[in-house]
Amino acid sequence: MSHTAELIAVGTELLLGNIANTDAQMISEGLSTLGITVHYHTVVGDNPQRLSEALEIARRRADIIITTGGLGPTYDDLTKQTICKTFHRELELHEDILEEIRTWFQKRMQKKMPENNTQQAMLPVGCTIFDNPVGTAPGCAFEEGGVHVLMLPGPPFECRYMFENRAVPYLRQLTDGVIVSHEIRVYGMGESAVEEKLHGPMTTLTNPTLAPYAKTNEVMLRATAKAETAEAAEELLKPLVRQVREELGDVVYGVDVGSLEEVVSELLRKRGLTLSTAESCTGGLVAKRITDLPGASSIFRGGVVSYTDKVKSEVLGVSEAILSKYGAVSEPVARAMAEGCRRVCGSDLAVSVTGVAGPGTDERGTPVGTVFIGLASEQETLCRQYSCGRGRGRSRVRTSTAQNVFDLLRRYLLRLPLI
Amino acid sequence: MSHTAELIAVGTELLLGNIANTDAQMISEGLSTLGITVHYHTVVGDNPQRLSEALEIARRRADIIITTGGLGPTYDDLTKQTICKTFHRELELHEDILEEIRTWFQKRMQKKMPENNTQQAMLPVGCTIFDNPVGTAPGCAFEEGGVHVLMLPGPPFECRYMFENRAVPYLRQLTDGVIVSHEIRVYGMGESAVEEKLHGPMTTLTNPTLAPYAKTNEVMLRATAKAETAEAAEELLKPLVRQVREELGDVVYGVDVGSLEEVVSELLRKRGLTLSTAESCTGGLVAKRITDLPGASSIFRGGVVSYTDKVKSEVLGVSEAILSKYGAVSEPVARAMAEGCRRVCGSDLAVSVTGVAGPGTDERGTPVGTVFIGLASEQETLCRQYSCGRGRGRSRVRTSTAQNVFDLLRRYLLRLPLI
Numbered sequence: 001m002s003h004t005a006e007l008i009a010v011g012t013e014l015l016l017g018n019i020a021n022t023d024a025q026m027i028s029e030g031l032s033t034l035g036i037t038v039h040y041h042t043v044v045g046d047n048p049q050r051l052s053e054a055l056e057i058a059r060r061r062a063d064i065i066i067t068t069g070g071l072g073p074t075y076d077d078l079t080k081q082t083i084c085k086t087f088h089r090e091l092e093l094h095e096d097i098l099e100e101i102r103t104w105f106q107k108r109m110q111k112k113m114p115e116n117n118t119q120q121a122m123l124p125v126g127c128t129i130f131d132n133p134v135g136t137a138p139g140c141a142f143e144e145g146g147v148h149v150l151m152l153p154g155p156p157f158e159c160r161y162m163f164e165n166r167a168v169p170y171l172r173q174l175t176d177g178v179i180v181s182h183e184i185r186v187y188g189m190g191e192s193a194v195e196e197k198l199h200g201p202m203t204t205l206t207n208p209t210l211a212p213y214a215k216t217n218e219v220m221l222r223a224t225a226k227a228e229t230a231e232a233a234e235e236l237l238k239p240l241v242r243q244v245r246e247e248l249g250d251v252v253y254g255v256d257v258g259s260l261e262e263v264v265s266e267l268l269r270k271r272g273l274t275l276s277t278a279e280s281c282t283g284g285l286v287a288k289r290i291t292d293l294p295g296a297s298s299i300f301r302g303g304v305v306s307y308t309d310k311v312k313s314e315v316l317g318v319s320e321a322i323l324s325k326y327g328a329v330s331e332p333v334a335r336a337m338a339e340g341c342r343r344v345c346g347s348d349l350a351v352s353v354t355g356v357a358g359p360g361t362d363e364r365g366t367p368v369g370t371v372f373i374g375l376a377s378e379q380e381t382l383c384r385q386y387s388c389g390r391g392r393g394r395s396r397v398r399t400s401t402a403q404n405v406f407d408l409l410r411r412y413l414l415r416l417p418l419i
Numbered sequence: 420m421s422h423t424a425e426l427i428a429v430g431t432e433l434l435l436g437n438i439a440n441t442d443a444q445m446i447s448e449g450l451s452t453l454g455i456t457v458h459y460h461t462v463v464g465d466n467p468q469r470l471s472e473a474l475e476i477a478r479r480r481a482d483i484i485i486t487t488g489g490l491g492p493t494y495d496d497l498t499k500q501t502i503c504k505t506f507h508r509e510l511e512l513h514e515d516i517l518e519e520i521r522t523w524f525q526k527r528m529q530k531k532m533p534e535n536n537t538q539q540a541m542l543p544v545g546c547t548i549f550d551n552p553v554g555t556a557p558g559c560a561f562e563e564g565g566v567h568v569l570m571l572p573g574p575p576f577e578c579r580y581m582f583e584n585r586a587v588p589y590l591r592q593l594t595d596g597v598i599v600s601h602e603i604r605v606y607g608m609g610e611s612a613v614e615e616k617l618h619g620p621m622t623t624l625t626n627p628t629l630a631p632y633a634k635t636n637e638v639m640l641r642a643t644a645k646a647e648t649a650e651a652a653e654e655l656l657k658p659l660v661r662q663v664r665e666e667l668g669d670v671v672y673g674v675d676v677g678s679l680e681e682v683v684s685e686l687l688r689k690r691g692l693t694l695s696t697a698e699s700c701t702g703g704l705v706a707k708r709i710t711d712l713p714g715a716s717s718i719f720r721g722g723v724v725s726y727t728d729k730v731k732s733e734v735l736g737v738s739e740a741i742l743s744k745y746g747a748v749s750e751p752v753a754r755a756m757a758e759g760c761r762r763v764c765g766s767d768l769a770v771s772v773t774g775v776a777g778p779g780t781d782e783r784g785t786p787v788g789t790v791f792i793g794l795a796s797e798q799e800t801l802c803r804q805y806s807c808g809r810g811r812g813r814s815r816v817r818t819s820t821a822q823n824v825f826d827l828l829r830r831y832l833l834r835l836p837l838i
Contacts, residue, residue, distance in 0.1 A: 015457040017448030018632045020441050024462070029436030038434040039469060043443070043460035050458060057476065213437045277703075277724070283710025284696075284703030287724045291702025294778050294813055302730035304723055305696070305706045310765050311721035315734060346729050359713050394713055 003036045003174060006062035008054055010070035010079050011154055012045040023068040023152075023159045030163055032211075033181045034171055035226050036064065046076035048085075055086045059147050064174075066167065069154030071137035073117040079151055080122065080140075087144045089124040097121040097129070101136050130166035134158050141170055148174065180233035181224040184244050187217075187260055187407050188251040188419060194219050197247045201240065208236045210244070217396075217403045218260075250416050253407070260406035261289045267413040268299040268349075275409075276345030277303035278316055278337040278352040280328065281371065285402045286353065301347040306337065316340035327364045329354050331372050331383045338374035339381055350376045351405050355386075358394045368394075371401050373408055384408060384418060422455045422593060425481035427473055429489035429498050430573055431464040442487040442571075442578045449582060451630075452600045453590055454645050455483065465495035467504075474505045478566050483593070485586065488573030490556035492536040498570055499541065499559075506563045508543040516540040516548070520555050549585035553577050560589050567593065599652035600643040603663050606636075606679055606826050607670040607838060613638050616666045620659065627655045629663070636815075636822045637679075669835045672826070679825035680708045686832040687718040687768075694828075695764030696722035697735055697756040697771040699747065700790065704821045705772065720766040725756065735759035746783045748773050750791050750802045757793035758800055769795045770824050774805075777813045787813075790820050792827055803827060803837060 007024050014021055024041045031038055039062060044054045051070075058065050070079030084091055098121035105113040123129060123140050130139035130150075135158040141150040150170065152162045186194060191212060195202060198221070201210045208225035221244060225236035245252050254263050268275055277287045287303040290296055304315050309328060312318040317340040318333055326332045334354050342350035355371030356362050367387075374383045386404050389397030411418050426443050433440055443460045450457055458481060463473045470489075477484050489498030503510050517540035524532040542548060542559050549558035549570075554577040560569040569589065571581045605613060610631060614621060617640070620629045627644035640663060644655035664671050673682050687694055696706045706722040709715055723734050728747060731737040736759040737752055745751045753773050761769035774790030775781050786806075793802045805823050808816030830837050 014444075014460065015447055016451050016630065017444045017446070018630075020439050020444040021460070022439050025433075025436045025439040027436070028434055032435050039464065039466075040473070041433065041440070041460070041462035045458065047458075053480075054459070061472075211435065211437070276730075279703075281710075282707075283715065283719075284698075284706030284722060284724065285710075287703030288701075288707045291700075291704075291724070291726065291776075292814065292817075296702065297726055300702075300726050302724050302726040302734070303703060304734070305703065305710070305721050307710065307716055307719050307721040308765075311695075311763070314765075315721070315723070315763055344730070344734055346727075346733075357710075395711065398711075 003064050004062045005031055005036050005038045005064040005066060006040045006042065006058040007038065008051075008058060008065060008067045009041070009043045009154070010046065010051055010067060011043075012047075012076070014043045015045050022156055023154065026156070026160055027066060027068070027152075027163055027167075030168060031171075033179055033222075033224055034168065035175055035179055036171065046070060046078065048078050048082045051079070051082045052086050055083060059086075059145075063146055064148045064150070064171070066150045066152065068152050068159055071120065071139065071151060071153045073114065073120055073136070077119075080124065083149060083151065084124050087142075087149065089126075089142065089144070091122040092125050093118075094121050094123055094129070097123070097131075097138055100131075104136055128170060130162055130170075132158065132162060134161045139166060141167070177226050177228050178230050178233055179224060179226045180230055180237060181222050182237055182241055182255050184221040184223065184241065184252060185254045185257060185260075186219040186221065186248060186251050187253050187403060189219065189248060191219050194221070194248065198244065201243065205240070208240045210240060217400050250411075253410060259289075260403060260410060262293060264406050264409045264413070265290065265293055265296065265299055267410065271413065273348040273413075274299055274301050276301045276341050276347040276350045278341035278350060279303065279305050280307060280312075280337075280353060281355040281357040282353045282398050282401050282405075283307065283357075285398055286351070286405050289402055289406075301345040303345070304341055312337060315344065317343070327362065327366070329356055329362055329364070329366045329370060329372065331374075331385065334372035334374035334383045335376070335381050338376035338383075342376045348377065349409070351409060352376075353401060353405060355388070355397070355401060357397045357401075358389075369397050371397070371404070373401075373405055375408060375412055382412075382418070422483050423481045424450055424455050424457045424483040424485060425459045425461065425477040426457065427470075427477060427484060427486045428460070428462045428573070429465065429470055429486060430462075431466075431495075433462045433488075434464050441575055442573065445575070445579055446485060446487070446571075446582055446586075449587060450590075452598055452641075452643055453587065454594055454598055455590065465489060465497065467497050467501045470498070470501045471505050474502060478505075478564075482565055483567045483569070483590070485569045485571065487571050487578055490539065490558065490570060490572045492533065492539055492555070496538075499543065502568055502570065503543050506561075506568065508545075508561065508563070510541040511544050512537075513540050513542055513548070516542070516550075516557055519550075523555055547589060549581055549589075551577065551581060553580045558585060560586070596645050596647050597649050597652055598643060598645045599649055599656060600641050601656055601660055601674050603640040603642065603660065603671060604673045604676060604679075605638040605640065605667060605670050606672050606822060608638065608667060610638050613640070613667065617663065620662065624659070627659050629659060636819050669830075672829060678708075679822060679829060681712060683825050683828045683832070684709065684712055684715065684718055686829065690832065692768055692832075693718055693720050693766040695720045695760050695766040695769045697760035697769060698722065698724050699726060699731075699756075699772060700774040700776040701772045701817050701820050701824075702726065702776075704817055705770070705824050708821055708825075720764040722764070723760055731756060734763065736762070746781065746785070748775055748781055748783070748785045748789060748791065750793075750804065753791035753793035753802045754795070754800050757795035757802075761795045767796065768828070770828060771795075772820060772824060774807070774816070774820060776816045776820075788816050790816070790823070792820075792824055794827060794831055801831075801837070
């Protein structure tokens with residue numbers, strides 16, 4: 001049997017634009033991998049009458065209602081009360097949950113539980129309790145007249161935990177079989193080109209399915225299959241993932257991986273190599289992204305942000321003759337930066353970046369987006385020129401440059417053709 | 420007269436969780452500064468029947484409906500058609516708009532306009548046209564039975580432009596007076612402490628109003644006033660902004676500014692000073708944030724990411740004796756890093772960061788979140804110890820450390836007490 005869900009987010013802060021409704025995105029993504037169709041998202045303020053009206057509308061058009069928010073201890077947290085009124089359920093006090101909340105306050109906050117937190121221990125009669133180890137508000141679920149109502153807390157961190165660990169197991173019981181999905185990550189091919197190459201499977205397949213997701217500067221595809229067992233689902237996915245790899249070639253940089261820098265870090269770790277970075281226009285962004293990852297110190301030695309010619313020459317040893325002859329944004333400077341960086345940081349490999357991030361051109365009139373990326377190893381130094389960011393501003397030039405650095409490293413380490 | 424708005428986002432990609440509904444946040448924030456109350460957000464897929472039902476519900480409970488998305492050229496872009504059907508309007512072809520779209524394709528895409536783009540030049544009879552210089556889909560608005568319906572394109576960049584430059588002027592005509600707001604930025608005081616200090620004005624004021632907005636690692640307050648003229652609104656805001664400054668003190672780092680690093684960059688520029696950075700645990704994040712800002716090269720000389728002792732000693736000149744005696748995460752090393760960085764980069768000021776970002780402690784068992792920040796000038800070197808991130812993981816330690824670096828610089832440059 002197929003299910004239709006509606007998400008109702010409760011919170012005036014959403015209607016004021018203080019925050020975006022990221023809970024809805026997270027839950028929708030999760031529901032789609034469970035094979036549950038979402039027809040509507042609704043956002044309503046901390047207002048019992050309007051919430052009640054939204055619930056009345058939702059129960060007519062969905063058989064799964066998931067609410068987020070309004071489970072807190074204050075007077076404007078009224079989700080449970082309003083749902084119970086609308087669905088004619090009583091609330092009852094759970095002494096054990098009250099005790100847990102009291103303990104939570106003592107341990108985490110080192111203070112006595114304020115009295116109004118008592119209402120968090122009130123839950124609908126006969127509900128499935130979703131206990132909450134990451135906050136004070138438990139969630140819950142019940143079924144009434146064929147409609148399942150699930151209540152989750154609003155803060156994104158709590159909501160994600162409670163959805164993944166409490167709501168998903170509850171919802172799995174309503175659906176038959178197992179759903180498995182894989183994320184295929186693509187860099188170096190635009191979304192429209194990817195869709196053109198995979199138009200067939202994207203539009204015609206029903207199980208498994210293939211769908212594109214927009215990411216900054218890259219494309220992510222999700223392949224999803226439903227079967228009686230995880231093994232059977234994997235069998236359905238295998239040929240699809242293979243087909244995607246064949247159609248797209250080496251722009252597929254990984255399946256179920258976090259990012260290009262994660263792939264590069266893993267490759268370096270496997271080969272026992274270390275890296276250092278010399279950056280001009282990216283100003284530390286490449287080093288920042290490598291060191292975002294835990295355990296970076298085993299593969300990353302350090303970096304130099306050479307924002308002036310003085311730093312390029314005195315720290316990295318780029319000769320002043322080269323700087324004045326070719327200008328800072330040039331292939332010879334990128335090569336010398338990489339070689340110098342490798343030497344001073346004592347790493348196996350070094351990458352360098354010099355380019356024009358904008359908004360203005362450099363003093364030689366080099367256009368915004370022009371970037372040289374160098375790569376030095378013990379054996380050789382190479383350099384590639386890029387045009388990054390396509391006129392979409394400084395931030396895009398920098399992000400896209402960093403992506404190109406990591407893709408160049410990936411290709412170098414895997415001995416793939418360097419684009 | 421006060422207005423009530425409902426936002427309807429059209430797009431199956433939102434219901435699949437491919438993207439978050441950031442358009443709704445942006446528009447809601449804008450409407451709140453216009454004094455227009457938003458009661459509901461609705462998200463619906465590319466489905467004419469369900470969109471039509473959503474419109475029927477919305478027209479009963481709002482007098483301003485703003486739709487986003489579904490104005491594109493493909494078969495599933497059906498917002499205009501569905502709205503016209505629901506509100507009994509005809510669509511008519513605008514030859515001049517068609518010509519503009521043709522020209523846009525020739526100029527921007529260097530290709531002939533595909534035939535299905537013709538439908539983008541079809542608009543409701545008698546509507547106000549919102550021409551779109553940043554894309555091909557024009558928006559529009561009309562009034563029917565006391566309800567204003569505004570249609571905006573979905574892609575966030577286009578939507579923001581069209582909202583700010585087309586929808587806002589249209590909506591201003593519906594509201595009396597002028598609304599002015601100021602953003603007050605706060606670092607170094609938690610949201611609950613800020614709310615406690617300003618509980619009075621936040622809960623009792625109606626014009627002007629004061630509302631808190633959640634930001635990463637800081638607090639933003641927005642003061643908004645409505646009056647007949649901008650000058651009169653400013654007069655209403657002045658005492659409120661003064662009161663906030665008095666209540667909160669020097670944790671207010673700016674009004675209508677972009678970020679702490681922007682304030683620091685501006686202070687450096689005014690004083691004609693330059694900066695360099697020596698980073699361990701932040702791994703380039705501080706340099707990255709300074710160089711995110713256009714024009715950074717006038718105040719930023721460069722930086723060193725010293726992820727190993729070798730780089731600390733060979734590039735920054737930190738003595739090996741100090742490193743082995745005190746360990747890399749220590750006050751003497753932070754001081755030596757700042758002094759060395761200032762020397763090799765040739766800057767007036769240098770900041771240094773050494774700490775434990777986690778997930779593990781360092782080899783001496785220093786707890787995650789322990790950070791030393793050094794600051795060297797010609798006259799002196801100082802250092803402060805922090806406990807950053809409060810156990811919320813590597814990313815939070817790094818972000819919070821960078822914030823502390825910029826706040827230390829701000830306080831130093833303004834001769835405020837260093838916390």
